[in-house]
Each structure stands twice: as structure tokens, then as C-alpha cells.
Amino acid sequence: MSRPLVARIRLDAFRHNYRLAKAAHGGRALAVVKANAYGHGAVECARAIADEADGFAVAMIEEALSLRAAGITAPILLLEGFFEASELLDIQVYDLWIVVHQRWQVDDLLAAHLTRPITVWLKMDSGMHRVGIAPDQYRATYERLKAHPAIAQIVLMSHFARADEPESRHMLQQVETFHAATMGIDAPVSLSNSAAILGWSGAHADWARPGIMLYGADPFVGKAGASIAERLRPVMQLEGAVISVRVISYGEPLGYGGAFVAERPTRVGVVSCGYADGYPRTAPTGTPVAVDGQLTRLIGRVSMDMLTVDLTHIPQADVGSRVELWGDQVPVNEVASRAGTIAYELLCHVKRARFEYSGQSH
Numbered sequence: 176m177s178r179p180l181v182a183r184i185r186l187d188a189f190r191h192n193y194r195l196a197k198a199a200h201g202g203r204a205l206a207v208v209k210a211n212a213y214g215h216g217a218v219e220c221a222r223a224i225a226d227e228a229d230g231f232a233v234a235m236i237e238e239a240l241s242l243r244a245a246g247i248t249a250p251i252l253l254l255e256g257f258f259e260a261s262e263l264l265d266i267q268v269y270d271l272w273i274v275v276h277q278r279w280q281v282d283d284l285l286a287a288h289l290t291r292p293i294t295v296w297l298k299m300d301s302g303m304h305r306v307g308i309a310p311d312q313y314r315a316t317y318e319r320l321k322a323h324p325a326i327a328q329i330v331l332m333s334h335f336a337r338a339d340e341p342e343s344r345h346m347l348q349q350v351e352t353f354h355a356a357t358m359g360i361d362a363p364v365s366l367s368n369s370a371a372i373l374g375w376s377g378a379h380a381d382w383a384r385p386g387i388m389l390y391g392a393d394p395f396v397g398k399a400g401a402s403i404a405e406r407l408r409p410v411m412q413l414e415g416a417v418i419s420v421r422v423i424s425y426g427e428p429l430g431y432g433g434a435f436v437a438e439r440p441t442r443v444g445v446v447s448c449g450y451a452d453g454y455p456r457t458a459p460t461g462t463p464v465a466v467d468g469q470l471t472r473l474i475g476r477v478s479m480d481m482l483t484v485d486l487t488h489i490p491q492a493d494v495g496s497r498v499e500l501w502g503d504q505v506p507v508n509e510v511a512s513r514a515g516t517i518a519y520e521l522l523c524h525v526k527r528a529r530f531e532y533s534g535q536s537h
Contacts, residue, residue, distance in 0.1 A: 179416035179447045180528045183502070184215050186223035187534030188391060188408035193224050196385035199403055200372045203229035205252055205365075207386035209238060214453075214523040215390060215410055218245040219532050225249065232384055236262050236271070243269050252296060255306075256280050263287050274298050274332070276306040281316055285323055292327030295320055296365065299356060302349040303336040310356040317360060330382060331357050331364045338370035338378070339394045346371075350378055370394040373404050392518040396508040411522060412502030413454075417466065417494055419445035420486065430475035430483055435460050441474070442486040446498045449480040453524035454500060455514035458482075462513040465499040466492045 197204040206228050212220040221231055221242055230250035233239050235258070239251045252272040257263060260283040266273060267289060275281055276298035284295070297317055300307030308316050320326050333353045337343040353366065365382035367375070372383050374395060387394055391409035422442050429435040429443060444466065450456035454477055462473040464484050469492075475483045486492045501507040507518045514521075 177529060178527075179414075179418070180452060181414045182525050182528040182530045183412040183414060184219065184530060184532045185408070185410055185412070185534050186219065186532060188410045189215070189220050189223050189389060190227075190534075191408050192389045192391055192410070193228065193385070195403065195406055196369070196372055196383060196388055197229075200367055200379050200383035200385075202379070202381045202383065204383040204385055205230045205232040205250075206389055207232045207254075207384055208242075209234040209254065209386075210523050211238075213387065213390050213519060214525045216530060216532070217242060218247075219535075220389075220410075221245070221247050223535060229382075230272075236265060239271050240265065240269060250294070257283075260284075260287055263289065263293075266293060267291050272296060275320070276300075276308065278308070278312075278316075281308075281319065284326075285319065287325075289325035292325055294328045294330070295326055296330040296332045299331070299333045299353055301333040301352040301356075302345060303334055305334075307333065310352055313356045314360065317362070329362050331360065331362050332382075333366055335366070335368060335371055335375075335378070338368055338375060341374055341395065346375065346378075350375075368394075387519055390518075390522060392506075392508055392522070396512060396518070409502055409507065411507070411525070413448070413500040413525060413528065414502070415446045415448040415498045415500060417444040417484075417486075417492060417496040417498060418447050418481075420493055421445075431478065432476060435475035435483075439487070442490075443474065444484045444486040444492060444496070444498075446482050446484055446500075447480075448498075448500055449478045449482055451479045452527045453521065454482060455510070455516060455521060457516070458510060458514040462510055463505050465504040467496045468504070470504065 208217040208231050211217045232252040234255050256274045272294040274296045298307045299313050337345045364380035366378045366380050367383045369385050369388035371378040391407045393404040423437050427437045448454050456477045460474050469489050471485050474485050501510050511518045511521050
């Protein structure tokens with residue numbers, strides 16, 4: 176019998192969230208499935224919407240080739256483009272789209288002997304200052320690419336640093352910078368990530384790039400975001416089980432470092448999940464969990480393979496009781512917030528769980 180830790184991936188929720196993202200933005204939408212679909216399984220998630228997705232986005236060519244090998248024929252965009260010119264051969268063979276965000280990429284692309292046209296998404300650094308072509312060089316770079324016979328189409332794009340801040344002046348400045356630098360260029364545009372889809376209609380354009388919202392997490396957590404985020408459905412439900420129960424007396428310490436000391440006689444459940452499985456070690460006492468459908472709290476430090484929960488007010492809970500670590504009752508954003516991180520990190524780091532998929536399309 177396997178260790179009781181299961182990541183239940185509801186693909187019907189993934190389809191629902193993709194449709195919601197596309198409807199909220201309008202136009203076309205690339206489903207971002209990089210990092211193994213944020214830990215959910217890129218092949219399974221892509222297959223779940225293969226018959227309706229406008230395309231997919233991944234970080235690098237290895238992720239794209241895995242999707243092609245699984246039979247995904249829709250457009251796939253490499254968000255980081257290529258890292259060396261030799262990748263251009265496979266980019267042509269497998270009909271991939273590429274983001275170009277550095278001068279050397281432009282130079283290598285134009286110097287390559289391409290045998291079939293490539294679609295390029297030209298990225299501007301409009302204010303995030305991570306990667307991208309500077310605004311004052313953007314138009315000239317666009318013209319260089321447009322003049323090359325091996326460039327099939329160019330999509331103008333940028334990425335926002337603070338789209339999850341509902342009243343961000345920086346966000347408005349990025350939009351203004353982008354539009355000023357591209358004024359008069361007749362080409363499709365892509366600006367919106369999940370937060371911009373939900374909260375910044377002024378950034379909507381031809382293509383959206385929904386990421387975290389596809390997996391059911393609200394990018395505006397803790398802020399006054401868009402009400403449409405309430406309609407998102409969590410895709411992953413991480414479930415462990417109680418594997419041991421004991422009662423500790425008032426004043427007794429629990430676990431490593433004695434970080435929790437019982438304020439009363441406390442019934443403790445030990446759960447089959449720890450930080451090696453992707454649950455955050457920094458989650459403090461009080462972080463919500465649900466045992467047999469009833470909300471309770473994490474107590475004590477998270478160990479490598481186990482964590483402990485308070486069963487005092489759930490007398491029927493015993494060895495074998497189901498424990499939801501996040502999912503329908505316990506929002507992953509809440510766990511992430513308590514642990515001082517974000518849902519992206521938690522979802523990407525789920526390990527050693529048995530993955531079970533439901534809601535596949537037929």
C-alpha cells in the first residue's frame with residue numbers, strides 16, 4: 176500500500192478556468208503550462224483543452240518538445256525564446272513560436288539559415304527591467320525582423336511587474352510606455368497575464384497569457400481584485416491522511432524545537448506530508464487544514480515527511496482520516512500567505528504525491 180499522499184488534479188476545473196480567462200479578456204489566449212503546468216502535469220492539462228485552446232506557452236524548448244511528443248499540435252510559444260542558435264533547427268522542425276527579448280537573439284535569428292518561416296513575439300522592457308528590448312530600440316528592432324523573409328509574423332508583447340496591485344501607477348506607466356513605443360505599428364499585441372486579465376481591462380489586446388488563474392488561484396490574494404476571480408475553481412487538491420494520533424498534556428512541547436506548547440490537553444494528529452513533499456516548512460501554527468471535512472489548524476513545525484494538526488475538537492478523527500492540505504476547503508493562497516510565499520511556489524513544488532486525474536475530456 177502506498178503512502179497516503181495524493182494530488183487530485185481536476186481537469187474539468189482547468190477547462191473551466193481557461194474558458195473564464197478567455198471570456199474575461201476577449202481575443203485569443205495562450206494557456207501557460209510552463210514548470211510542468213505549475214506542478215499539475217503539463218501533458219495532462221494541455222490534453223484537457225487541446226480541442227479548444229488557441230495555443231500554449233512554456234519556458235523552454237524541452238517543455239515544448241514534451242508537448243509535441245504527447246500529440247499537442249496547437250501553437251506553442253517559448254517564453255524565454257532560445258538560449259543558443261542551434262535550437263533554431265528544432266524550433267523550425269516542431270513549428271514552435273519564440274519570444275525574442277535580447278539583441279543577441281535578434282542577431283542570431285537573422286543570421287540563421289532558416290528553411291521555413293518562424294513566428295516571433297517581440298518582447299519590450301516597458302518597466303519590469305528583467306528582459307526585453309528597450310522602448311527606444313523597439314521600433315527599429317521590429318523593422319529589422321519584419322524585413323527578414325524567414326519571419327512569418329510578429330506579435331508585440333510586454334510583461335507587467337505590478338499587475339496584481341489594483342491601483343498601481345507603475346502598471347499604468349508600463350501600458351503608456353508600450354503604447355507610445357508601438358504607436359502606428361500594425362501587428363497583434365499581447366500584454367495581459369492573469370492579474371491583468373482580471374483587473375486591468377485597459378491592457379487587454381489580441382492575445383492573453385493566463386497562468387496562475389488557470390490553476391484556480393487568485394493573483395489578487397489579499398487585495399481588492401476583480402470579482403470574476405471568485406469564479407475560479409482550484410485544480411489541485413492535495414490530500415494526506417492521519418497516520419498517528421496521541422494526546423499531549425497542558426504544557427507539553429510538540430515536535431522539533433518544541434515550537435508548539437499545548438495550551439490545554441491536545442489531541443494531535445500526525446499527517447503524511449512534509450516539506451520534502453512540497454508543503455512549506457515555514458507554515459506556522461494556525462495555518463488551516465481540513466480533517467474529514469472540518470477545518471482545524473497546523474500545530475508545531477513542519478517536518479520533512481510529516482506535519483501535525485490539532486484534532487481536539489474533531490473527536491471522530493482517527494488514523495486514516497482524510498486531510499486536505501489545500502484545495503476546495505483550504506485555499507492554496509491562504510496556506511501560501513501564512514508561509515510567507517505565493518501559491519505559484521507551493522503548486523510547483525508538490526513532490527512524492529500520487530497524482531490522480533479526473534475530469535478528462537472525451
